[in-house]
Amino acid sequence: MKGGRGMAATRNRYAVGVDFGTESGRAVVVDLADGSEQGSAVHPYAHGVIDRRLPLLDAEVALGHDWALQDPDDYVRTFQAAVPAALARSGVDPADVVGIGIDFTACTMLPTVEDGTPLCRLPEWRRHPHAWVKLWKHHAAQPQADRINAVARQRAEPWLERYGGRISSEWFYSKALQILDEAPEVYAAADRLIEAADWVVWQLTGTETRNACTAGYKAIWSKDDGFPSDDYFAALHPGLAQVVDDKMSRTVVPVGAKAGELTAEAAAWTGLRPGTAVAVANVDAHVSVPASTVTGPGRLVAVMGTSTCHVLLGREARVVEGMCGVVEDGVIPGLFGFEAGQSGVGDIFAWFVDHAVPPAFHDAARRARTDVHTVLERDAAALRPGESGLVALDWWNGNRSVLVDGDLTGLLVGATLRTRAPDVYRALIEATAFGTRVIVDAFEEAGVAVDEIVACGGLPERNPLLMQIYADVTGREIKLAASAQTPSLGAAMFAAVAAGSGAGGYDDIVEATARMARLRSHRYVPVAAHGPVYDELHAEYLALHDQFGRDPGGVMKRLKALRARALAG
């Protein structure tokens, strides 16, 4: 295809990135010279999120509340369907593809037997829910997470502070312990417990590897201290004492390394050539960092969608209030990657549009052939900072950083009979911006600089008002990643690094970033006049944040408990 441009002298090279999302997998073919996307294809998972019953023809197995499973064969079918389709659309010769890399949701994990066969694929375990893949948003392991935290606090485990003082129910050991607690026979039958990210790389290479990113952020691994001690695991549950040696591996490979090469079988799935380099697995948010041009300290990457994930690099470990984790080599080799998060952002705006906006705005959107967000944003943009008279706490989906408390809820103060939907919409945007500022300030107070913000993900390109308010509230320039698909681009970039320069790739992620990742030319610059007003509003937010968020048994908790009691009858 590129040959058509008459550039025979320098033969173009490509890499394939595969992004495994919650509902589908996406493959892209990327030009190594400039990161341009040559072709892409999306494969919707046949079984999507399994949260009501197992997808069995011969049995009815219902799932409990808060369960969320997946079928690992959906991942294999993504390789089989999306990669060949993307290749075909690109017109790229597989011989010119130097590597393939993947990124995944996390922690998404599964039990397998020794050779990597998922337990749920075996007839004797297929009907057992615990044999399937536990998706990141499987939330049924909260009791296990509570024990993990209680025992860690009791033993004063030194690693706890690296995770904002609290291990999530979404993470690896919460899910592993739930299997052991509720289905010891499944736990016993599982030779391996493995991140789906690593499992798909295993399927490509025939070799089990464990990446530093998921090990660090989800399985409490660090380069210096390794995993939690066997004593800790034994204190948690005697059966868990040997979990690392029995079911996992102490060999953890930094991101950017080569995991292996495509097997003949995987080559047949994908249409790529056997022996193509395969990168060590990675995570969607973290792989977006270099894809957003960030490979060094000072530039916070905000991956903004239904929720926001913040990743920041530093030269040394620091304790930052409420961070999700800090992992050496977890994002960019040689640096510490700090992660923080806001558990509700785009989903709060979506909730508002779906459940709190009157018909007039829906009608206006229809007439203008646009969406309700656009109509609200137009009216909200006409308001001056402070004009709404409102301030909100953006906790409709709890708070991750810095309070690490899923039981916190949303608050709105200042409503009057003059309050209109665009006022509230703007207040909700501002609230998420104040939430970001709290995180930025926590990093800076811990000595981790945040000089500017680079945004990627679905929200930024669609919401200029949102971006301007974030710039005004944080007092920082905000740049946007050029790619609308930073995860798959990042996966392809790591594929290029796994291949190495000898094979037409790059020797490290910094070089790959310099060549393949770009920013949009438009940047959002703080409006000087808005700063003082937003400083005042942020002070209000912060006072409410501390009052409602730092009160251990506060009103939000009591209202949730009352609700639970009412629902229990």
Place this chain on the structure above:
Amino acid sequence: MKGGRGMAATRNRYAVGVDFGTESGRAVVVDLADGSEQGSAVHPYAHGVIDRRLPLLDAEVALGHDWALQDPDDYVRTFQAAVPAALARSGVDPADVVGIGIDFTACTMLPTVEDGTPLCRLPEWRRHPHAWVKLWKHHAAQPQADRINAVARQRAEPWLERYGGRISSEWFYSKALQILDEAPEVYAAADRLIEAADWVVWQLTGTETRNACTAGYKAIWSKDDGFPSDDYFAALHPGLAQVVDDKMSRTVVPVGAKAGELTAEAAAWTGLRPGTAVAVANVDAHVSVPASTVTGPGRLVAVMGTSTCHVLLGREARVVEGMCGVVEDGVIPGLFGFEAGQSGVGDIFAWFVDHAVPPAFHDAARRARTDVHTVLERDAAALRPGESGLVALDWWNGNRSVLVDGDLTGLLVGATLRTRAPDVYRALIEATAFGTRVIVDAFEEAGVAVDEIVACGGLPERNPLLMQIYADVTGREIKLAASAQTPSLGAAMFAAVAAGSGAGGYDDIVEATARMARLRSHRYVPVAAHGPVYDELHAEYLALHDQFGRDPGGVMKRLKALRARALAG
């Protein structure tokens, strides 16, 4: 008409009540035997609420922000149009009408010359906004109210505590002082400053009288102490020192008295006979008390509409936090009438339906040929107490009792991504119920018993869920007035008393009430199981109420100030 029933032996007698509302006047003809409505007619005011410019053909006179005026000729036209129409519809012989009574919004006041001619009717003053009637919701006299309160506090005026510690910008002297401040020439030209309630009675009788209800609740009069001292008025403004003697009257007539008799001119307007007894003027909320069957202590009347007015009777004066006023003889002769209020009730629900309910509920209402309130109420009624997980502060329109602070604003806490419109709707209803409970508790703590609640006004009959929640939250039985038009019924009842038994009426309001006022048979009884849950929720409400409402410079004030600055540019 009644004669048709063959009851010639006992000739039926009737009274006419005229209710002067904000947008229209309503006349009813009522049978004295049982209070039944024989005919009614509504006259919409030609000029309604004048809040943008004066209704002049020959000049353009714009009004300031927060102004609200009326044209006194609209009141006269109500007598001319609505009374004859109601009489015609009733078929009643004017010879059988023993009296006419009126009730009015208050404080609605105007300047006149000596003979009662409104200044605004005179060509030389017609273009001057201050020459017109200032409607109750004219809110442009806040600076004057602030001075009235500051000087009263400074001088430790004993009457201040009778009004919850704060005189409203809506009341008589705030408006009078605004005229003096801003238009001293109008003030000088005004021989009289008078409540519109008393002015219309003057038009009927040819004689100026001043009723105890508006004098007490709006002009700081008490039976024992009279009006504030001339020294106080002089301290406020030297030109105001003689306001009572120069522009008002120290003769204040208790409600239930006869003001005079219909002049020939007024008889021609109304179609009634000259000499028909005319009752002393009264106020809409207060006249609803006997019309709701209440003539003694222990039974709180809640007049529920866009806002709620609470009236309660007691045998002695008490200081109750945040009450609007306590007036001896102001409601029922011989008793102290306590008034309290919630400044936003129905208008909060209306705001919610208009500005925060998504299309699905509007569509469902259309399909079911009902209104959105009904659809929301059905879904909200299916929720158990506590199930919404929400608690709100009902201050969308400020707070009257017990905090007396118009700058307070609405608050909602507990929202999650699962929150739906019926959850919020129920939380708003509950919030207004908690607000009522605060008032009930304040009365009881001050030693004024509240044994049960009698509701009247537009809201109760349309909203059974609202009534049940009020019963559950307050722990008190709630009964409903049978009449949907308690103000005009009450005005007619006082007309019957003005006529007296000798003329076929009644000798006092207690007797008139026993004969003419009724309750509905259905009453709302507290559900025992709901009590403990609502006690818990009320405790949450109260904690937020005190935290946000008793903080003199709190976040709500600061947000309002920020809004004002933003709007000022």
